[in-house]
Amino acid sequence: MSQQQLGRRPLRSDHPAPPEPGGPGETARFVGWLGSLGCAAAGYGVFQFLFGVLPQSLGGEAARYLISGVSGIGTGVAAWLAAALVRARAAAGPDRPGIPAPRSAERVSPGPLPDVFASAYTTLVEKLSVVDDPARGRLTGWSHSLSETGPVRPTSVGTAYGLHVVLDLGVPDGRLHPGDLVDTLWRLRLPDGGWSARSQGAEARPEVTALVLGALGRAGVSRERLAQEVDRCTAAFTHELDRAGRQSTHVVTTVLRGLLRAAPDAAVLSQLREALAEGSIGDARRDHLRCWGYRLDPPRGLPSSLHTAQAVVALDRAARVLGEDEAARAAREDAVRWLLTCPDGPHHQCRDLRNLHEEVRRPRTDDPSRHEVLNVRHFTASWVVRALMTPGAREVAAQDGLQEAWRERLDGAATAVWAGQSGGIWSWGVPDGGELRQPIWMTYQGLSALRAHAVWMYQPED
Structure with missing residues (x-):
């Protein structure tokens, strides 16, 4: 780009x-x-x-x-x-x-980003699914992937990410109504409360519940209405009841981000922030700077730019809401420096931007000898953009005199994000060369990263 x-x-x-x-x-x-x-x-x-x-x-x-x-x-x-x-x-x-130079027509014409946003909105309208469910009523939303064909039933994950996209793009017309999406998410709530992914069955999981609660909170649903679901989510998210989730960097950062939107005064937030900060590791290959692997408990795995970026975003947001102690600040700032010391290049194709795939395995409550497997794919470049765009990352770059490295890494990651879209929709390539999937979460993350980058890049004419 x-x-x-x-x-x-x-x-x-x-x-x-x-x-x-x-x-x-x-x-x-x-x-x-x-x-x-x-x-x-x-x-x-x-x-x-x-x-x-x-x-x-x-x-x-x-x-x-x-x-x-x-x-x-x-x-x-x-x-x-x-x-x-x-x-x-x-x-x-x-x-x-005192008289500015005359502008040509092209200099004040819009760039390609508005076209990308408009195309994405059009696709979301075309892929919107409306289903009359006998038990739950009318469901309006999206499934996990925009490329699914045939009768498609809205899911909690797909509709929550779709709501995030609509809120990012704004509502230029009434074809996508946030109120319909909010109602659908409430109707998709499980009988015992909470939400789960389509592959997780009928048991609520904290990462999906926090995702939905975050979208609902961002859409303006009152905290009083969200409070009961927040309590259920936090009560089940303990080492005793969900050890696999509490050990996962991805799950903990997802819950932390979602609850910061839905319940910024929740007592569990400081505990999750502390656990996240304590789960960092030192990387001898990058001056022993702190970063994150895929696990917060030993063995934590290899240093990962994806999980480091997720941790930076979550810790920076927590710092803005809760304040920040010295340990959390040191871990977050070290992680920013770690991202800025990527030794690979060019930075729009470096190894730090490779997409990742991981599994979250939990014992099934109905049969502990068997496991529930949640396949999670990560759009790494979008996370790196979001991490480097945090206020804390910009402060670290300025304090350390690393503005040039920060700009180079940020521009490289933004270029990689841009390259992944076609008509405002991002695709995940299947390794075996099969059909390209179009997960709605990837489109949300791509649009969100480009929008944040464009806002930062804006500089008014003198």
């Missing part, structure tokens, strides 16, 4: 507006024509002219040579200074102070 596409510099027109009469454009061309003769040539011309017209009686031939020579040299120097002055003024802008 080019710097112009990202908005780093204003677009330049291939057909610039004609210069104003008598303005810097005409003056520059006139002096340029004179300068094409050469300063030395102009001086020699003056010398020849004066030597020819000065009278023979003017102190003899030596005096004529002296006067003509001095005048020629002076003319050449003056011509050079005048040309330099005009070039400098032309580069600086209009002759008249």
Whole structure:
């Protein structure tokens, strides 16, 4: 993705507006024509002219040579200074102070990002599913993937991410109504409370419940209405009842982010933040900086840019809501430095941006000898963009003098995010070369990352 596409510099027109009469454009061309003769040539011309017209009686031939020579040299120097002055003024802008240079039509035309947002909205409208369920009533939303065909039943995960997308894009018309999506998420709630992914059956899981609660809270559902579900979610999310979940970096960061939106005063938030900070590891390959693997308890696994970025985002949001102790701050700031020391390149294709796939395995409560397996795919580049865009990451880069490394890594990750979309929709390639899937969560993460990056990139004209 080019710097112009990202908005780093204003677009330049291939057909610039004609210069104003008598303005810097005409003056520059006139002096340029004179300068094409050469300063030395102009001086020699003056010398020849004066030597020819000065009278023979003017102190003899030596005096004529002296006067003509001095005048020629002076003319050449003056011509050079005048040309330099005009070039400098032309580069600086209009002759008249306080009047901005005229903009061409292309410079104020929209970039490609609005088209991407519009295309994504159109696709969401086309893929919206409305189903009349005999037990739950009318369901309006999306399934896990936008590429599913045939009769599609809305799911909790798909509809929650779809609601996030709608809130990010705004509501330009009534075809996608946030109220319908909110009602559907409540109707998809399990009989005993909470929500689960389609592959998890009828038992509520904290990461999905927190995802839904976060979307509902962002959509404006009152905290009083969310309170009971928040309590159920936090009561079940303990080492005793959900050891696999409490050991997973992905699950803990997902629950932390969701509850920060739905219940920012929940007591469990400080506990989850502490567990997350304590679960970091040192990486000897990157100056022993702290980062994260896929687990918070030993064995924590290898350092992972994906899980490190997820932890940075969660800890930064928690710091804004709860404040931050020294241990959490040190771990978060070290993790930012770790992301900035990626030794690979180029940074839009480096190993730190590779998408990952992991499994969250839990014993089934109805048969502990068997396991429930949740397959989780991660859009790594989007997480790196979101981590580097946090206020805390920008502060670390400024304090350490790492602005150039920060900008390079951020632009590289944003370029990788952009490259993954077609018509505003992101696809996950199946390793065996099969059909490209279009998970709605990937489109949400791609749009969210590009939107945040575009907001940061905006710089008003002087």
